[in-house]
Amino acid sequence: MRPMLIPLSEADGLLFDIRYATADNLAGRPIYRRPLAMLRPPARMALLTARDLAAPLGFKLLVFDAYRPVEAQWALWNAVTDKRFVADPRGGGLHPRGVAVDLTLADAVTGAALEMGTGFDATEEASAHGSLEVPVAAQRNRALLLGIMTAAGWDHYGLEWWHYHLPNPQQFPPLTASAVPGGPM
Numbered sequence: 001m002r003p004m005l006i007p008l009s010e011a012d013g014l015l016f017d018i019r020y021a022t023a024d025n026l027a028g029r030p031i032y033r034r035p036l037a038m039l040r041p042p043a044r045m046a047l048l049t050a051r052d053l054a055a056p057l058g059f060k061l062l063v064f065d066a067y068r069p070v071e072a073q074w075a076l077w078n079a080v081t082d083k084r085f086v087a088d089p090r091g092g093g094l095h096p097r098g099v100a101v102d103l104t105l106a107d108a109v110t111g112a113a114l115e116m117g118t119g120f121d122a123t124e125e126a127s128a129h130g131s132l133e134v135p136v137a138a139q140r141n142r143a144l145l146l147g148i149m150t151a152a153g154w155d156h157y158g159l160e161w162w163h164y165h166l167p168n169p170q171q172f173p174p175l176t177a178s179a180v181p182g183g184p185m
Contacts (some may be wrong), residue, residue, distance in 0.1 A: 001156045004037060004040060004098065004175065004179055005038040005039065005040060005067055005175070005179055005180065006038060006040070006041060006044050006179065007036060007037070007038050007181065008037040008038065008039060008044065008047070008049040008066060009061065010075075011166065011171060012049050012051070012085060013048075013055070013060065014020075014037075014047075014060065014061050014062075014063055014069075015060050015061065015062040015063065016035065016037060016039060016062070016063050017062060017063070017064055017104050018032065018035035018036065018063070018064065018065065018071070019065065019120060019121065020032045020035060020065055020068070020072060020076075021033070021035035021036075021170035022035075024118050024155075025121060025122070026076055026079050026080050026085075026086070027075055027076060027079035028079070031072045031075050031076065031185070032072065034139075036087050036180070037063050037065070037067070037101075038066055038067040038074045038100055038151065038180070038181075039066050039096065039098055039099065039101065040067075040068060040078060040097075040098035040172060041094050042135055043066075043098060043099040043100075043101070043166050044098070046153045046154055046166060047152070048086060049100060049152040049153065050148050050149050050151075052129060053148045053152055054105060054108075054148050054185050055108065055121050055153055056074075056123075057104045057112075057144075057148075058107065058108050059106060059107065059108055059144075060105070060106050060107075060108045060111070061103050061105065061106070061146075062103060062104050062105065062106040062111075062113055063093065063101060063102070063103045064099070064102040064103060064104070064120045064162060065079050065101070065102040066095070066098075066101045066102075067095060067096070067098040067128050067175070067180075068093070068096055068100075069094075069096060069175065069176055069177035069180065070089055070175070070176045070181070071177050072177075073087065073089040073093045073096050074089045074167065077089050081123075082123045083121075084159055085121070085127075085159065087125040087162065092170075092173070092174035093174065094157075094163075094165045094176055096171050096174035096176075097169050097170075097172040097173065097174050097175070098172060098175055098179075099165055099166040099172050100163065100164065100165035100169065101154075101161060101164055101165075102120060102121075102162045102163050102164075103145075103164070104109075104116060104120065104145065104150075104162055105141060105144065105145050109148075112142075112156075114143055115131070115135070115141060116134070116138050116139040116142055116145075116146075116161055116162070117131070117134025117135060117138030117139070117142070117161075118134065118161070120128035121160050121162075127159060127160055127161055127162075128140075128158055128159045128160075128161070129142060129146060129159075129160075130157060130158075130171055131161075134184055142161045144160070146161075149164045153166070153167075155167045
């Protein structure tokens with residue numbers, strides 16, 4: 001039987017800053033006990049394709065979040081005022097399905113994240129793809145990330161430059177913390 005969720009690691013050629021394992025997130029407190037990033041197999045393969053597309057351009061993918069247990073989705077839902085930036089857990093959301101990822105591009109040599117004009121999880125209009133409220137360099141970097149992710153088979157959420165998910169995510173049921181290998185995150 002294939003695992004439902006596969007952990008991502010630096011051995012995959014990815015960088016990590018799992019924000020929900022820290023207080024540096026929308027809730028202002030850790031949501032996860034452990035800094036894990038996991039995806040379902042088809043999402044993992046699509047992410048590795050994006051990694052391969054970014055590498056010859058001199059970039060690595062820096063992952064902020066991937067699979068998010070339904071319980072963590074509730075914690076974020078309760079913490080955020082502007083509900084456009086967090087999916088209603090009653091509908092399952094996208095991250096709890098294991099086919100969504102929050103990420104950015106980083107310089108492959110230094111590991112420094114590219115400027116995107118707003119921070120990850122910034123609940124403001126300037127976070128939207130195509131926002132003209134951010135500097136031209138940030139617009140270019142967002143377009144580059146969007147191009148790489150789209151070419152690798154991902155879809156995006158228009159209000160968040162960092163959020164990508166597989167097309168037709170509803171084919172995957174949401175998963176609770178019990179799906180996490182080794183116990184809850």
